[in-house]
Amino acid sequence: MVKLRFCFLAAIVLGSVLELTLAGVSSEASAKGNPATLTGTISDSMCGAKHMMSGDDAKCARTCVQNGAQYALVVDQKIYSLKGTSEELDKLAGQRVTITGTLDATVLQVASVKLAGAALQASGKSAADTTAPVATTTIEGLVRDIACPIQNKESTATKFNLKCAQECARLGSPLIILTNDGVLYTPISASMPDNDQRQRLLPFLGRYVRVTGQVFERSGTHAIVIQEIHELKNVHLITNIE
Secondary structure, eight states, X not given: OHXXXXXXXXXXXXXXHHXXXXXXXXXXXXXXOEEEEEEEEEEETTTTTSOSSTTOHHHHHHHHXXXXXXXXXXXXXXXXXXXXXHHHHHHTTTXXXXXXXXXXXXXXXXXXXXXXXXXXXXXXXXXGGOOSOOOEEEEEEEEEESHHHHHOTTOOSSBOBHHHHHHHHHTTOOEEEEETTSOEEEEEOSSSSOOOOHHHHGGGTTOEEEEEEEEEEETTEEEEEEEEEEEOTTSOOBOBOO
16 A cells, blocks of 8 residues: 555656746747748837937937947837847948847747848849839948959958059059958949949948948849948058968
8 A cells, every 4th residue: 555655656746846847848849939020110119119319210220229228129019129240230220131049038039030022032023023112231341442352362351462453453443342251232323324432432441331221132242322431440450461
């Protein structure tokens, strides 16, 4: 009789332990979130779908984040807090993007983020197939001539030969903006026919800048209509590499 009671109690204890273990596993899986891909506009947790600073959603979002808010994704008026890749989110603030990651309630852990226009291209459409205006984007990079970074793969946005860049520019080489990830942006005007943007970039030759404007892409070529350009003086540049 005693052995029977002992076995019965042992079964109860074992069942309780198993239940707690499964609950812990379930809770841990829930904490990690579920895979998700969402398309929306990058905003901030303070403003949400409606920005307090009218006229420049990107600037408003960046200002709010600098003051303690978090980047957020607005999807059909629903707000998702974003975690991870803050530098990439900062570059795409105010843009319509597609984000892949893990979703836990309304918190999205970002694994990758790209402009939503890339999704249109993958589906066989192009930016010309939609009437939506081209969004404003912010990029950062080095202003220099186009020839050297194409021919010399050792030359980067922070390591380059300043004298070479200056001489190439003096001889008429087109000027571009080279980002840290190796993308070359050619400056264009907002009007057609296109107006030469060389004089706009010359004062920043050999300097690392932040540029805000409309970005256009076609078959791997990138162009930007410069709205604002400012030098980032805190970026360390090595200007004597061969």
